[in-house]
Amino acid sequence: MTLAGTHGLWGDLHVPHATPSQTDFTVLGIPFDGLASARTGAALAPERIRHWSRHVTPFSEDRTRLAGLTVCDAGDIPIAQPASDFPKAAEAIASLTNLPIFLGGDHSVTIPIFQGQRKRFAGQRLGVLWVDAHPDLCDHFDGSRLSHACVLRRGLEFGIEQQDVCLVGLRSWEDQEIDLIENGRMHVYTAADAAEVGMKSIAADVRKILARCDAVHVSLDIDCLDPSVAPGTGIPEFGGLSSRDVLTLIHALQGLPLAGLDVVEVAPPLDPSESTVFAALKIIMEFIAVVAKSR
């Protein structure tokens, strides 16, 4: 089997030797899975997603032409000691001048992403679309406040306002999360809601809520998807979103002030078919198209 791609990186959008300030998007991998609570493997995702990004074409599914858009794949941010390396990563992220696309890693890598994005858009209203099976709102987990189960809680502490957060796809809870979910001001849409009322209606709500913000970051945990389509993740949760649900949600973001995307918890060793890697790649390319159409 030939593994060489039919295109350059990112469906030919990557511009070799460009710097982030010269391109529309910066791709950054964060190959770290040291704070996953169950199964690891997500550290290998950036390499696999990049590898297959040479295979995708520069078109979205509605035939939006992506040629002309530019990507700087700036490589990986290494994390060895999260306590000291997360703040350094946050500083680097805060200084980005174009739209970043991050490849996790377990979901803990979104902690420095939230911190960096909050700083980048200081004084502005930063909205978050959180697409995940889990709210990751624990204060601490497995003895750590940086666990992948604590990410959104840390984001709120960085100054993301609850009313500017939409959570979609939820279906699993820790006791320490219930109060914020039931009595907080975040907008919660479970996977069961999506099955019941349909993603089109949820996506329209989400769009309306996030349209009040100055910048919108999307954090997508691949376990939002049903394990039947994306089994390669640390904690597969039965009863998830369909692939079409996720695309409907992404497409509904058109026109919003999109400011970044992270796709996390893709664990290639747990899915020999690599369908989970391809799911992540599709989501990223459709997001790029939505940004293109929003301009």
Ligand SMILES: [Mn+2]
């Ligand atoms: Mn998560």
